[in-house]
Amino acid sequence: MITCELRLIKYILFIFNLIFAISGIGLIIAGSLVLSNVEEFSHFMESKVLAPPVVLIVVGVIVFLVASLGCYGAIRESYYLLMAYALCLLIIFIIEFAVGIAAASYKGEFQLSLALRNAMNSSLKKYDTSKLDKIAWDNVQRKLECCGVDGPNDWIRRPSSCCHALRENAPDPSPENCRNAKPGDDYLYNYGCFPELEMKAARASKAITGVGIGVAFIQIIGIILACWLASAVKHKDDK
Incomplete structure (x- = not known):
């Protein structure tokens, strides 16, 4: 048995x-x-x-x-x-x-979202002085098709990675054109990167x-x- x-x-x-x-x-x-x-x-x-x-x-x-x-x-x-x-x-x-x-x-966890937002805000301010922060922001904005933490108005000097050409007759997304772009323009990413990153972390x-x-x-x-x-x-x- x-x-x-x-x-x-x-x-x-x-x-x-x-x-x-x-x-x-x-x-x-x-x-x-x-x-x-x-x-x-x-x-x-x-x-x-x-x-x-x-x-x-x-x-x-x-x-x-x-x-x-x-x-x-x-x-x-x-x-x-x-x-x-x-x-x-x-x-x-x-x-x-x-x-x-x-x-x-x-x-x-609320603290995690707060920490993510604080890290992004801190990094955004160092965009012009830190190569690592510049690379990180250009990468996230191009990959996720977003701009700034909550939107394009977060930038004082908006980088060209915030923009893209959606139409043949759209202005070239040069740093100057991107800096002068207004919310709603075809070649400007009008949504912030924070919600996208927060969603990725949650998933x-x-x-x-x-x-x-x-x-x-x-x-x-x-x-x-x-x-x-x-x-x-x-x-x-x-x-």
């Missing part, structure tokens, strides 16, 4: 770990996609936004390695390997759950929350199966 139970749990755990290894790859992909989506605007982002996807990638690699340990422990029917596997799963579960909760709290947090917490709860099944198989192995060895 114990042998049949042992064989059944062993194969169930083996199949589970194959799925678990795939979920580790999924964590790596999800973390990489989120990071690539916000990293190019990292000049304005706090580490609170950039850290969770990095942690998710690291956890994904660890998940893949731990899943391999679980497969090996199941095949060998080793009590100590299975318990080590269950302990690793528990630690990973706690880390993922913490990252998911942190991302969820940052998503709706990143939402993605991390869903993936992190979702995979974390699946790991509970792995912990239960590993402990069950370890118990069956111990009973078999005691006889």
Whole structure:
């Protein structure tokens, strides 16, 4: 009876770990996609936004390695390997759950939006004196098709990255033309960059929350199966 139970749990755990290894790859992909989506605007982002996807990638690699340990422990029917596997799963579960909760709290956190706005306002003032700030602003305004923090009027000397030519007969978006452009002109980006960056940060947090917490709860099944198989192995060895 114990042998049949042992064989059944062993194969169930083996199949589970194959799925678990795939979920580790999924964590790596999800973390990489989120990071690539916000990293190019990292000049304005706090580490609170950039850290969770990095942690998710690291956890994904660890998940893949731990899943391999679980497969090996199941095949060998080793009590100590299975318990080590269950302990690793528990630690990973706690880390993922913490990252998911942190991302969820940052998503709706007023202080995060305030910090983002303050960072953008501070950087905008240094546009003419700092090469890094100039590159960051030109990049974000061209990529997101926006201008200033809340709008083009934020600039005293509006840069040419705030403008583009929408029509063949539109004026050349030179620094002078862009500086003299009025809100509503075809070649001027009339919306601020803050709402766009805030939305990107919120989407990143939402993605991390869903993936992190979702995979974390699946790991509970792995912990239960590993402990069950370890118990069956111990009973078999005691006889």
